[in-house]
Amino acid sequence: MLKALKKEGEVKEKTKEIMLRKYLSYAIIYLFMSVLIVFFLSPFTWLVLSAFDPKASPNFRIPETYTIKWFVMLFEPISAYFRVRPIDWIINSIIISTSVATLVTLLSVMSAYPLTRFQFKGQKAILNIFVTLRLLPLVVVVIPIVLIFVKIGLMNTYLGLILVMTTMTLPFGLLIAEGYFRALPKEYEEAAMVDGLSRWEAFLYITLRLALPGITTIWLLSFVTAWGEFLLPLVILRRPSLYPASVGIYYWFGVYGRVEYGRISAFSIVYSIPVILVFLFTRRYLTRGVAGLVTR
Amino acid sequence: MTLVGEHALSYEFIGLRNYIKLITDPDFYNTLKLSFLFTALSALIGQAFLGLAIAMVLRKKGIVGKSLLSLAVFLAWIVPEVVAGYMWAIFAGKGGLMNILLSPFGIEPRNWLFEAPFETIIIANIWRGTAFSMILFTAVLESIPQYIYEAAEIDGATGWQRFRYITFPLIAYALMIDFILITIWTLNVFTMIFVMNGGGLGNATEIWTIFVYRRAFLPPYDVSYASAAANMMFIIVFLIILVYVKFAEKVRW
Numbered sequence: 001m002l003k004a005l006k007k008e009g010e011v012k013e014k015t016k017e018i019m020l021r022k023y024l025s026y027a028i029i030y031l032f033m034s035v036l037i038v039f040f041l042s043p044f045t046w047l048v049l050s051a052f053d054p055k056a057s058p059n060f061r062i063p064e065t066y067t068i069k070w071f072v073m074l075f076e077p078i079s080a081y082f083r084v085r086p087i088d089w090i091i092n093s094i095i096i097s098t099s100v101a102t103l104v105t106l107l108s109v110m111s112a113y114p115l116t117r118f119q120f121k122g123q124k125a126i127l128n129i130f131v132t133l134r135l136l137p138l139v140v141v142v143i144p145i146v147l148i149f150v151k152i153g154l155m156n157t158y159l160g161l162i163l164v165m166t167t168m169t170l171p172f173g174l175l176i177a178e179g180y181f182r183a184l185p186k187e188y189e190e191a192a193m194v195d196g197l198s199r200w201e202a203f204l205y206i207t208l209r210l211a212l213p214g215i216t217t218i219w220l221l222s223f224v225t226a227w228g229e230f231l232l233p234l235v236i237l238r239r240p241s242l243y244p245a246s247v248g249i250y251y252w253f254g255v256y257g258r259v260e261y262g263r264i265s266a267f268s269i270v271y272s273i274p275v276i277l278v279f280l281f282t283r284r285y286l287t288r289g290v291a292g293l294v295t296r
Numbered sequence: 297m298t299l300v301g302e303h304a305l306s307y308e309f310i311g312l313r314n315y316i317k318l319i320t321d322p323d324f325y326n327t328l329k330l331s332f333l334f335t336a337l338s339a340l341i342g343q344a345f346l347g348l349a350i351a352m353v354l355r356k357k358g359i360v361g362k363s364l365l366s367l368a369v370f371l372a373w374i375v376p377e378v379v380a381g382y383m384w385a386i387f388a389g390k391g392g393l394m395n396i397l398l399s400p401f402g403i404e405p406r407n408w409l410f411e412a413p414f415e416t417i418i419i420a421n422i423w424r425g426t427a428f429s430m431i432l433f434t435a436v437l438e439s440i441p442q443y444i445y446e447a448a449e450i451d452g453a454t455g456w457q458r459f460r461y462i463t464f465p466l467i468a469y470a471l472m473i474d475f476i477l478i479t480i481w482t483l484n485v486f487t488m489i490f491v492m493n494g495g496g497l498g499n500a501t502e503i504w505t506i507f508v509y510r511r512a513f514l515p516p517y518d519v520s521y522a523s524a525a526a527n528m529m530f531i532i533v534f535l536i537i538l539v540y541v542k543f544a545e546k547v548r549w
Contacts, residue, residue: 029353033365036350040368040423042397043387047379059391137484137533139505140526143512143519228376230487235513246378250491253382261386268379279374290428291435294470 047265056262070266078252084241086267089248093227093271096162096244101223103166104173108218109211112177113203117186127178134171138231141168146235154236161236168232169225173218176289180214181207217285224275245271314524324525326499327507331483331529334418334503339482342422344474347429348467354430355437366430373427381491384420385409388492409493413500417489424488425481429474436470437463472544476537483533504529 050056051070053063074086115123145164146155154160184207192202208215230246237243240251249271253264279286318324350369354362372380387394388408395405408416440463448458486505493501502510504525512522 026359029356029359030361032349033353033359033361036346037361037365037368038397040365040372040426042393043380043383043423044371044375046386046393047383057391058386058389060393060396135480135534135537137505137526137530139484139486139508140530143508143523143526147519228378230378230490231509246376246487249378249382253385253491264382268382272375272379275374275376276371279370283370287431287435290431291438294432294436294473 047268050261051265051269053262056260056265058261070260070262071270073263074267074270082240084243084248086245086248086252086263088241089243089245089267090270092242093244093246096158096165096233097223097226099158099162100165100169100226101219103162104169104222105215105219107166107170108173108177109208109215112174112181113207115178116181117189127174130171130174134175138168142231142235149236156236156238156242158242161233164232164236165226165229169222172225173222176214176218176221177211180211184210217282220278220282224278227275310520314521315528317521318524318528323499323502323507327502327504327525330414330499330502331504334414334421334485335479335482338418338421339425339478340475342418343425343429343478343482344471346422346426347431347474348433348471350426350430351433351437352463354434366434369427369430372423373425377424377487378491380420380424381488384416384423384488385492388416388420410497413493413497417492417501420488420492421482421485425478428478428481432470432474433467436467440466468547469544472540472547476540476544479536479540480533483529 046060049061049063052066052068053061054065054067054069055063056070074090077083077085114120115127149155149160154163188210189202189206192206193199197205227244228246229244230250233244233247234250237247240248243251245267249264249268252267253259350365353359354366375383386392390405390407392408394408395403399405444462445458448462453461483503484505485503486509489501489503490506490509494506499507508522508526508529511525512519
């Protein structure tokens with residue numbers, strides 16, 4: 001009797017200890033999580049607050065009143081001497097990124113198709129060259145590009161910029177397209193060709209239709225890559241009215257004298273929104289892509 | 297023509313003169329040291345381990361706020377680099393939120409980009425890039441079946457033993473892949489640091505990408521010297537990656 005009671009007490013003690021340890025580990029986890037959430041979100045707070053703060057300055061503060069005047073002012077020239085409107089930079093970015101994304105999508109689809117549907121010599125080599133090109137640091141490539149562009153007169157032109165950016169983004173598009181086409185069964189296409197479609201028609205009506213989600217992903221991801229690109233437009237474009245938004249922010253914030261923080265913050269937010277939207281939409285796809293690197 | 301100076305367009309074979317200048321240039325050693333320290337501290341130690349720690353927390357059941365945490369980390373990764381640099385330049389400034397958050401710990405407000413520029417860009421890069429490691433390790437940890445841990449727990453393995461003998465061997469290959477990719481990316485970081493302080497006062501944060509940019513595109517436009525530095529760095533990076541790949545093959549399960 002006495003023994004049983006003692007045992008019960010021991011068990012109780014033990015359970016208490018286990019529970020305590022569990023609570024303690026939960027406390028540590030929650031502390032860790034809250035520190036991290038604060039760390040990762042706090043740089044954003046000033047950006048968002050200052051865009052709505054009529055008296056925005058680099059000093060962090062909670063505004064007493066809120067305004068949208070900074071967003072409205074994006075349609076006005078930056079100053080009396082500097083006649084570029086911030087919204088023009090956004091338009092430039094749209095022109096450049098749309099062209100780059102469309103070219104990359106077209107070219108990578110057109111080259112991924114033969115790479116996956118035909119057997120020919122040097123097939124693997126082509127893909128490997130593309131992967132290696134992807135590893136090349138941009139800074140290494142940028143100097144020769146500028147020298148060549150000076151010689152053939154492509155400096156300060158969108159044509160030159162779009163060509164280089166397409167070349168640099170293409171490997172990435174091609175890798176996605178290749179993976180996607182390889183996973184698509186050939187049988188649908190062959191069946192369509194047996195039924196009398198030409199190869200071209202089969203490609204157009206069957207394969208492309210089936211690959212549409214992949215193609216959309218390529219377009220969206222190349223679009224945001226081009227949208228965020230900074231170094232290439234920085235060295236190729238020399239006239240502020242031609243700048244895309246990325247270089248525009250840098251120029252406005254870092255180089256140009258009178259700084260209006262509220263307006264730059266508003267501009268940064270407008271500039272970031274498309275990127276954030278695209279990534280939130282493609283997040284699952286991205287996660288799966290990353291998982292594909294390390295799991296089988 | 298004004299952009300590159302006339303030297304670059306009139307070729308003259310000078311042999312290895314630029315490379316000899318490079319290996320005797322103290323600035324180049326400074327940039328080498330900064331680049332590798334930056335990569336080792338911010339990517340290999342910072343991003344990879346923080347990413348792994350977050351992934352392990354995300355795997356735990358019955359914890360509230362996991363999706364907020366992963367969203368916050370993810371947001372830092374996807375916001376355009378120029379905006380990230382702009383935000384951090386203000387955040388780490390004298391009146392920035394960083395000083396307000398640090399004040400309860402008795403740390404005097406200061407302009408971190410002036411007083412501790414290198415430490416600041418390391419922390420900023422951890423902030424920026426942790427998401428990739430987090431996503432990668434989350435995917436790997438998900439592929440490890442839970443029953444292995446339960447079996448180990450029944451056998452009396454402690455938390456550390458479970459990590460050391462189950463988790464670690466199973467993620468070793470992923471860790472190598474992660475190291476390869478984040479090393480390449482971190483060595484190529486340019487925009488964020490450039491926007492934050494353009495290489496620093498003097499050359500306090502002059503990692504090699506900024507070194508090359510400054511030599512090539514700022515007066516006196518020494519394009520050929522900058523190219524030599526760029527080639528040299530590319531070769532070094534390439535060798536490092538080869539070493540990694542060898543290691544990765546070894547630990548592949």
